[in-house]
Amino acid sequence: MRKILSRRTFLHGTGGVLVGLPFLEEMRPRSAGAQDAEPPMRLITLFFGLGVARDESTKQFGGPLEPYQPLESKMAFFTNLELKQAHDFGSGEPHFKVGDVVFVGDPQKREYEASGPSLEQLVKKELHPDGVPTLLGSKSIGMWFRTGSVSQYTRHWNQDGSPGERPERRPTRIFEQMFGGLMSGNPANPDDPGDVAARHMRRSVLDSVIGEYQHYTSDASPLGAESKAKLSVHLDNIRNVETRLAPVEEAIDDALAQECTVPSSVTDPGTDIPYDLDQGGSGGSAPIIDHEDFAAAFQIQAELMALALRCDALRFGSMLFVGAGGHVGLRGTYSALGDSVDFTADLQGTSPHDAYFHNNRWDKCRLHAHYCQANLASALLAFDDPNYLESNGKTVLDNTLVIVGTDYGGGGTSTGHIPEGVFHAIAGGNGHFRPGFYDNVYNVIDLYETALMPYQLSTGMGAGRHARFRYTPKEITELLV
């Protein structure tokens, strides 16, 4: 029997059941649905810091990309992309000014400010100008610990290019934000008249508030363009609140919201992970975290993101595994590709960025990159869980456009910040893309534009959007099915 996802499902968690790893063991698998309705357009970006040297990415599954092999039939790998516009037109510390460009394409407007929205925000606005009919408009999550620059960790850029949500780290908080109750009231008796009236009034309040924002962003407004844009961003975010307030049964597509059981709680792995660190996080003040705990936390994040997609609690989001530049302190030994790296010995008071990347330790960069890919691949596998097939009989990954990206390429035989030979990948994508390896030179904009083409958005990334540095995007025809 089909079970409709309900806010009440979330609120009525029986409590007392702490769910640790593996998260999915507590989930109730559902049978494959017989419905033929197509899931909605979804877009998730996955970022990892410090890049992969092209010499390594071109080894395909014989190098750091090895963890993706189980997803070979569902991914297209790009090993020779350019991000030169980040350098040529941007300012700031190299990793950070590239951070403004990944998943955006165009060079930054100014330091700490992108040229426009990131891909998932662009599509979100295009498809849902009045708000996404899901619990959350979008969500940004990830594991990162250097706080000095928003460009390092922000992958959600608003319509005006301002930085959006800072990626949330703590799994329990992500859980609460994704599935927690906005609506107060009486969980034991959700039909309590007082609760019904409260729901009605929240709706009424939001209607009046939205009306005021609409007035101040309209032609009748006495505000100038910059103020209007500022209020428009706020209005966009209000629309997401509005959706969360609407009765979920109305917001969820019945065909999608089949059995979708949410656990009552999750736990935060790693007793020494400073999830709430708000300052510093670099050099001597960088937290040193067991790499397995770090990975476990990210895995729960990925499971939560997969669950949210499956439940249609959100359709757009971004994930981050280590911010741009790879500033994170790790400990423990990591083994892969017949080699191993001792983070404990190598990273005392420093990070892979300093100890490996800038000391030309490409052998260690290789394993660090493998460590990142292993975690991203694990996230993708969570999306691709065959136990949870959607209404069209495909996995969440199949039905979601996932774009993997990073900040730098180069490497191998040369030092430092080379915005060429940059690695990206597309996973899933609704069957629109041809899997395989692509080593031709393209700009990341070519990839972003081509990735959006099958979805028939009215503007793509926007006519004239690349005019500032006079770039004419090229369609990657061989990528499209």
Place this chain on the structure above:
Amino acid sequence: MGTTTYPRRRSFLRDGSRVEWLTSTRSAAVVLLGACLVACASEVPAPLPVSQSSAQGGSTASVTTSVGGSTSAGLPTSGSSSSSSAGGGTSGAGEPLVFSRPGLAARLSKVEYQNSIFDVLGVSLLPEELDASQGGIPDDTGDGVFKHLSDNQTSVEQHPLAYFQVAEAATGRVDTTALAGRLGACTEPTADCGTAIIQAVGRLLFRRPLEQREVDAMLSVYNDALGQQLDYAEATRWTVMAMLQTPQFLFRMERETVGEPGQPRDLDGYEPAARLAAFLWVSVPDDELLTAASDQSLLQTDVLTAQVQRMLADPKAQRFTEVFATDFSRARFASFEGSTDADRTALNESVVATFQNHFWTESGSLADLFTTTRFVVNPTVARILDLGTTGQGLQTVDVADLPERVGLLSHPGMIAGMGDRVTGSFVNRGKYLMERLLCRHPIAVPASIADAIEQFNADTTGLNEHERMEIRMSRSECWGCHSQFEPLAPGFSRFDGAGRYVGEADADGKPLPLDGWVPTGEAGGDPQYSDMTSYMQILATNPVVQTCMTEHFIDFATSRSGDELGRAEAERVGQVYLANGSTLSAMVSAVVQSPLFRTLLVSSATGTQP
């Protein structure tokens, strides 16, 4: 390593995207260029095109003034004018400058939001409602000294979400009967009483009377509640909840497009009232201020002056200096090794109290701030100062017996806010000091030398900050930028990350000399210091530094990041401040009489600035 003599020469700094190279002494001190390593002489940006006297209220300030080439460096030793009117003048290129900026909606800072709700509704927000990590109101963020500036604000989904939830919770705690009684509104479940409470509360929350359209919008919520069989109290709560989420409350907005595009105009009565309340009370105007605004009398200099004095005499004015000192010190972000939330709270409390004491109790001047030895300490700070027990709570002490403690900058809360390393990174401390003392913003690292910087960091592991600075100063690729801020740091090298005095040598026995200089860029050379006393004396008397301090007050009051207009106007405001007694009151009065505070440049409705 003994006393170090570093090579000294002038180079360039950057400020946003504006590129300029001014030749006057003062201008040289504030010029900020887009590249460190490339000499780039370009013209002064074209001044705004209009010179215009105030069109309203004969006694209001002129909006045209001068940064005139005849002005000497920084503040003069004696002021020549106590008038707020700056008179016409020209830039160095002979063009008039208009000291007016386009308006920009300013979202309430977190403190302003909290204060406004308290002042209007009598409700205190709970700690969890202000804790972003618990889903409360997000923190104010952004580069620069102050965190509430409107041009640095961003909006994330948590903003409206938290505003919604907090508004519902807070209005649930409102005593609607008492509120209505205080505002003279009736309490019957009728449309008339709804209209009355909406108009009364709305006038305070929106900082002006409501338009009929706005009354109708809010009344729809009220009537909807009555339709749900809710009583007056509940209907009022839901209506106030809506008001707390409107742009009229959450954003300070001005009629940016009213007037002739490209021309400055005086703010109308309610607009300066809102600015004044945000500046001095970090809140909304009260009834008296709104009444003065209603008949435009607030535009008259004498009325404005009287209102400012009244507001400064109100305990709510303590909020202004509290927020100023909190952001200026950054003690709440101290992250020295082993630091705890309790440490940060204590450091911030003490540095704020010291700042408050200096201005409110001692009636000290800006200059004296750099030489005061009157600290207000709590047990945590007393321990850091090695003062022994001082009892519980805050106590005022004189640290004149501690030669290393001279002025507010030597307060542990200031030092702890300077950087995040145990040893006190000269780079972090230098940037912090440069922003606060010279009003220059840290330059982005040129991509061409980024790899070299990373290599440098790897190569110099184990060296102390003096040794690292010495190497940087000897390298041409480092010199250009680092010479603009790093020489400010050695004076603090004998303090650890917590602001604790560590003595004249580091743990390895290497000496920690205090020699440095203040890179003001003045024609006569950058002033040098050799100990804390000489260092602070320079800061107390140097016109570039003092003008920068004035600029901070302008930025704070106008909620805008510093720019060339602010810098030029700071010089003139500083003159008025000096002439009127060099007190906090004199500074506030000079700032609010400034055209930057009292006018706006009319924007085009189509979006482009003329």
